[in-house]
Amino acid sequence: MEPSGPLPPRRRSWLPRAGLVAVALAVALALVATDCARRRGHDELLALAATLGFDATPKRPGSRPLGERLRDEESLPRARLTLARALLARELDARRWRALPPEEAAAESARSEERLAAAERLAAAALAALPASWEAPYLLGGARLVGLLGRRDVRLVRAPERWEAPLALARERGPVFREPSQLLAAAYLEIWPMLSLAAQGRARTVLGEAFTDPATFDRFFPAWARIARTPRELAQPLPDRSGVWSRVASHYAAQADWPHWLEAHDLATRARTREIEELLAESRVRQRGGDRAGAAAAAVQAGARTRPGRAEAPLFDQAVRSRPAGAPAAALAGAARAWLEWGAALAPFAPVPLAPETLERTARGTPGLPPELVAWALVAAGDLPAAELVERRQESQWSEAWGGYLLAKAALLLDRGDPVAAAAALAPLHREWKRRPAGLALRLRLARTDPALAPRGEAEAAFAAAHRDRWEATDWRWRGGAALLELLPATSATGLTLAFDEVPAAGAVVAIQWQGEALAPRAVRPGSELELPLEIAAAPGLLRVESLAGGRVRPGRVTLR
Structure with a gap:
């Protein structure tokens, strides 16, 4: 006799389990079918290729x-x-x-x-x-x-x-x-x-x-x-x-x-300045957020893109001071050296617009700098003991390359009221520097401070004899790609006339700085002269000329006007 009523729990529990197994099996079969279809599709694609x-x-090592x-x-x-x-x-x-013969190229x-x-x-x-x-x-x-x-x-x-x-x-x-x-x-x-x-x-x-x-x-x-x-x-x-x-x-x-080169160059300069400012702003934001490494990296990028001149000196200042003190930065080395060379050439004639902290950090944190440049930067920053330590470690410090350092050292000692030490610093000055306006002016200052250390009459006579209203091509000296002219004008003037002895036939563009201040770049042609409106005092000054485009130029006669 068949039992009546609902099935016992053990006898009916297999039904839902069987349903679940069937669903799982169907899903598995569908996945297998999908995978097989995908594989067949891939094989068909390879066959098509x-x-x-x-x-x-693969055509290159490492490619799949x-x-x-x-x-x-x-x-x-x-x-x-x-x-x-x-x-x-x-x-x-x-x-x-390009690598195929003509017949194969046609078939291809x-x-x-x-x-x-x-x-x-x-x-x-x-x-x-x-x-x-x-x-x-x-x-x-x-x-x-x-x-x-x-x-x-x-x-x-x-x-x-x-x-x-x-x-x-x-x-x-x-x-x-x-x-x-x-x-x-x-x-x-x-x-x-x-x-x-x-x-x-x-x-x-x-x-x-x-x-x-x-x-x-x-x-x-x-x-x-x-x-x-x-x-x-x-x-x-x-x-x-x-x-x-x-x-x-x-x-x-x-x-x-x-003319159009000058327009594009002006746009490039404006854009570069903006990009430097953006990098410096990024550095500050990262610094506030605790990302010191990121802040330093952005500052290094900013500093490396600056160009020596009074206009961009504040940007270089910010970039250097945004980095940890003493930390070397190889990426900044090229710009750092350019700034120090520019400052060392300018220092005898006009204030260098770089903070002492910037000079010291640049000197200590830039690998590969010449020792005379390191010593100059340290003495310009006011750290005379550190500068003298660099000086004592060198055997060739009295070569012409050390003239800028010796002048800066003597000037610092005079500022500190030590004319005896200043005279000792000037004693080994190279003879070329002694004849230049910067050397003559500093010796006159020493003579006026203490005539016993330098005959005042001789110093005044030599300084007066160096005053001129015209300079020839042979008076220029070269520092890298820049031509430098040290002037001691006989009188104040409202400008200069600058001639060129050598200009490419197609012309060129030159950058000009007076006392570290950049003038607008000028286009020059063979035989051309530039009239430069400047406020010139009867005191030592520095004129700097370098080619920006077109090829090498050689400046020639300069006349007061």
């Missing part, structure tokens, strides 16, 4: 084979994008065409059409499966664009929406990715003469976006410079960065177009 003559083996990259993709649409990208990259690689061109068509199909299929992807429309538009360019197809201009629309969609969906803008920029530069005015306006926007990437700017700027008809048009899509304007200046220098 092989039929297209695509070399799936295409097969591995395809199998690593979790989905078939992503794998399609991987193959489409590889196919498009192959067609964009112009170097492979025919296969190129097949590869681009395959890349277009793969990208379209991936876009249908991944409608939010930026990469799929990029590859779709890229494949169409490269194909049209290769065939010089009129649809490139008559139906640009076929390639423009997907690339614009890729820019919209992936604003942080550069590839869509780069490809659009390359296309617009290729077909610029055929674009309408409206299309050229859109193209300038794309160029401006692409040029924000330094590598893209370096690659495409020569083509853009050939296209732009006016300097204004050339500058329109360019980002306001110092490196960009420096490249523009180089473009004008190659044409000896000095």
